[in-house]
Amino acid sequence: MNYxxxxxxxxxxxxxxxxxxxxxxxxxxxxxxxxxxRDGIRHILExxxxxxxxIWSFEVLFYALNLEFRIFGWPLNIKLFETNYLRFxxxxxxxxxxxxxxxxxxxxxTSWRLGIDETRxxxxxxxxxxxYCRHPIYxxxxxxxxGTFLIWANLIFLILWITxxxxxxxxxxxxxxxxxxxxxxxxxxxKENVGRYISVKPSVYRQFSKELEE
Numbered sequence: 001m002n003y004x005x006x007x008x009x010x011x012x013x014x015x016x017x018x019x020x021x022x023x024x025x026x027x028x029x030x031x032x033x034x035x036x037x038r039d040g041i042r043h044i045l046e047x048x049x050x051x052x053x054x055i056w057s058f059e060v061l062f063y064a065l066n067l068e069f070r071i072f073g074w075p076l077n078i079k080l081f082e083t084n085y086l087r088f089x090x091x092x093x094x095x096x097x098x099x100x101x102x103x104x105x106x107x108x109x110t111s112w113r114l115g116i117d118e119t120r121x122x123x124x125x126x127x128x129x130x131x132y133c134r135h136p137i138y139x140x141x142x143x144x145x146x147g148t149f150l151i152w153a154n155l156i157f158l159i160l161w162i163t164x165x166x167x168x169x170x171x172x173x174x175x176x177x178x179x180x181x182x183x184x185x186x187x188x189x190x191k192e193n194v195g196r197y198i199s200v201k202p203s204v205y206r207q208f209s210k211e212l213e214e
Contacts, residue, residue, distance in 0.1 A: 001091060001151065005064040008094060009057060012144075015105065016114075023110050033115035042174045044055055046115050049167045056145070056160050063152050076156040090150025097143030103129045104136040116178050124183050126190055132199045133188070134176070138168045172196060 023031045036068050070077055105112055107129055111122030129136045145161035176196075179187045193199075 001087065002066065004091065005060060005148075005151065008098065009060055009064070011055070011098075012101075014101055015102070019105055019112060023112065024118040027086075027120075029109050029120050031110075031113050031117070033113045033117035040173070042116070045167050045170060049164065049171070050114075052160060053141075053163055056148075056157075056164075059156065059160075060148060065156075074154040076154070076159070078155045079153050080155060080158065081153050086150045086153070088156060090147035092147075093143045093150070094147035097140040097147065100129060100133075100136045100143070101140035104140070114191075116175055118178070121178075121182060124179065124187060124190070126194075131194065134194050134196050135168075135172045 020031055023029065055071060061067075062069055062071070107127060108122075108125055111125055113122065133139060142161075142165050145157070145164050149157040149161050176187075176191065180191075183190075
């Protein structure tokens with residue numbers, strides 16, 4: 001399972017880097033919309049989230065490779081439980097998250113951004129996975145961080161998961177406000193028909209079943 005963690009982490013980073021290079025070359029824009037010179041709590045949280053993901057990535061790598069070095073020592077490296085059932089559940093959540101992640105990036109095309117791009121936001125995507133979830137990439141991060149915690153069961157991974165989940169929720173709300181301002185009634189109608197993290201409306205499930213049958 002350790003090698004699977006290393007592979008998935010490498011796949012995640014390569015996919016993000018590859019997507020960034022692709023959009024830069026195709027649209028001549030930088031999809032990484034993080035600006036530390038801007039003011040406001042949203043931009044501060046974006047930077048914090050970016051730093052946490054990088055720190056978390058190194059910590060996952062250190063644990064997966066069984067290295068003695070840890071970014072966070074005692075008491076944050078305390079193991080809260082140890083059961084193979086939860087480890088396999090964590091791996092399953094990560095794999096499900098990666099399916100959502102890849103699906104979402106494919107659907108987004110050149111509209112993908114890391115952060116909120118206020119100058120060139122790209123087109124509004126409402127097809128594919130975005131028919132059933134407004135923020136599938138945020139769901140991916142939640143599943144990835146939760147799954148990692150279940151695999152290693154250390155206190156630090158629990159803290160990082162809760163922190164990231166809280167920041168992503170705030171980010172999702174801020175993003176929705178921005179998209180409502182840009183796309184007005186079009187995005188408002190979209191919000192009314194698709195859930196933020198999961199859709200529970202019968203019409204959505206009927207559409208999903210229809211696509212599976214096709």
